[in-house]
Amino acid sequence: GRHSMLPRHVQRLGRDWITHWNGSQILTFSSPVSSCMRWAGHYPPWASFPLPIPADFSANWRFPPFFGPWRQFQNSNWHLDNYTQSCCFHLPNPSMKSEGEEPLTKKRRLSAQDDISTPEQETNLCNQKEVSCLSVAQNEEKRGSKKGTIKRHWEYFCQQSKTMKIAKNKGSYQSSTGSEATFDFTVMSYNILSQNLLEDNSHLYKHCRQRLLFWTYRFPNILQEIKELDADVLCLQEVQEDHYRKEIKSSLESLGYHCEYKMRTGRKPDGCAICFKTSKFSLISSNPVEFFRHDIPLLDRDNVGLVLLLQPRFHCKASAAICIANTHLLYNPRRGDIKLTQLAMLLAEIASVAPQKDGSFCPIILCGDFNSVPGSPLYRFIKEGKLNYEGLAIGKVSGQEQFPRGQRILSIPIWPKKLGISQNCVYEIKQQQKEENAGQLSSKLRHHFKLSSVYSHYFPETGTPEVTTCHSRSAVTVDYIFYSAANDDTAAQPGTEDSFCGGLKLLGRLALLTEKDLWTVNGLPNENNSSDHLPLLAEFRLIER
DSSP states (O other): OOOTTSOHHHHTTTTSOOOOOBTTBSOOOSSOOOSOEEEOSOOOTTOOSOOOOOTTOOTTOOOOTTOSOHHHHHTOOOOOBOOOTTOOEEEOOGGGOOSSOOOGGGHHHHGGGTTSOOHHHHHHHTTSOSSTTOEEEOOTTOGGGSTTOOOOOEEESSHHHHHHHHTTOOSOOOOTTSSOEEEEEEEEEEEOOOHHHHHHTGGGGTTSOGGGGSHHHHHHHHHHHHHHHOOSEEEEEEEEHHHIIIIIHHHHHHTTEEEEEEEOSSSSOEEEEEEEETTTEEEEEEEEEEOOOTTOTTOOOOOEEEEEEEEEOSSSOTTOOEEEEEEEOOOOTTOHHHHHHHHHHHHHHHHHHSBOTTSOBOOEEEEEEOSOOTTSHHHHHHHHSEEEOTTOBGGGSSOOOSSOSOOOBOOSSSSOGGGOBOTTSSBOOHHHHHHHHHSOOOOEEEOSOOEEESOOSBOTTTOOBOBSEEOSSOEEOOEEEEEEBOTTOTTSOTTOOOOBSSEEEEEEEEOOBOHHHHHTTTSSSOSSOOSSBOOEEEEEEEEEO
């Protein structure tokens, strides 16, 4: 804490004045002070000018974070503490203080948004969602009370769901009408940040303290987050194979999950996992999807997907099933052709797994890191079920770059016939291939699923974007949970039809945050959130008529 024994002008150091630096000493005090001064946190890139350094500085001394322009020092939220008998000062990293002020390195990015409300105001505005039946309740775990953590709240789309969640009734719910059988469950999508990828892309995490980036620090945080959110189904991306084998799988199994895993096919040792509570579901089938094809030059990337067919454990029709799909598409913003082909391969696998005996599809939930932003052509294709890509530049498919560098136009068709997938994103038989070869080439992609997004991607009152990932280079939405909505789901986008056996009703979701919110706790990862992505979480009701 702060120490009243220090002179007042020393206590106020960092907010009101700066000491002039002169030759042999760093700070001048009225009483003798040891020259041992320890500074926590990394110094920013602009602190490169030479400074006088006493000979007996501790080995882990770092440049203080406020060296630089006076404006940046003046606005820093730091203070003196831990004044020990050895007169060693410890100045905590300002970026880890959550006092309503984002790190100054991000000021310029937010300078055009001066009129945007504060995080507290934005949280209040979220209570007035566009859906009239929406009610908001604070997350019962109250994780926001921890130091350096931003509180995320649940947004409910019906009062009954709110009551059940607060009571923590995780069992099945049977409708009182008797004509419908319902089953409530929660689904999480979470890119947990592979340690291997973190170390290969260290430039994205310059804003982080080094100790926060070690797997031994990160994994307990990630596991605790999974425990607290307590989802019935987990869709995880960037799950490193050795970590999965040694500790992730066993840790999740101890929490009551059954785990299915698919590792990437190349040199990068991570993959996708789907884990489900055995008390809520049983496994019908597990279907891994490899996007690499050695005989097709276009498909030279090692991304993968995983599709599970699950049976709910509740007293209803024995044929009731839910299809859960998880993927992590290629990152490269300039290769929209590969992204669309990977997506088509995943949709074709879903189309082969999800059909029911009557010809309809069982309810589908599609999760993952799609490396595409809301409103992009790839995003619209998922939600609208169609895309005319004639004349579309490959760099514009994902919308990741404001000024895309990939200017080459998508070829027609995008992928070769030998892939065995039609323009309707289903597996072809040879007869279909012959018929399409005889016809005119089409630039129109389609799929058979009518999908809604759990999240709306913008806060309705301010238009401020929601963010699912935030690091040194960017803060955007690339993670999604899509689902096949039932007819009476008021949270679904307009025009969604119920072409499924029953459907899914969105009961609630864990609210996302703005970029400004996240920089108040030094972005991602930080002391309490150990991935560069936020977990997405939604509660659904399965309705089978």
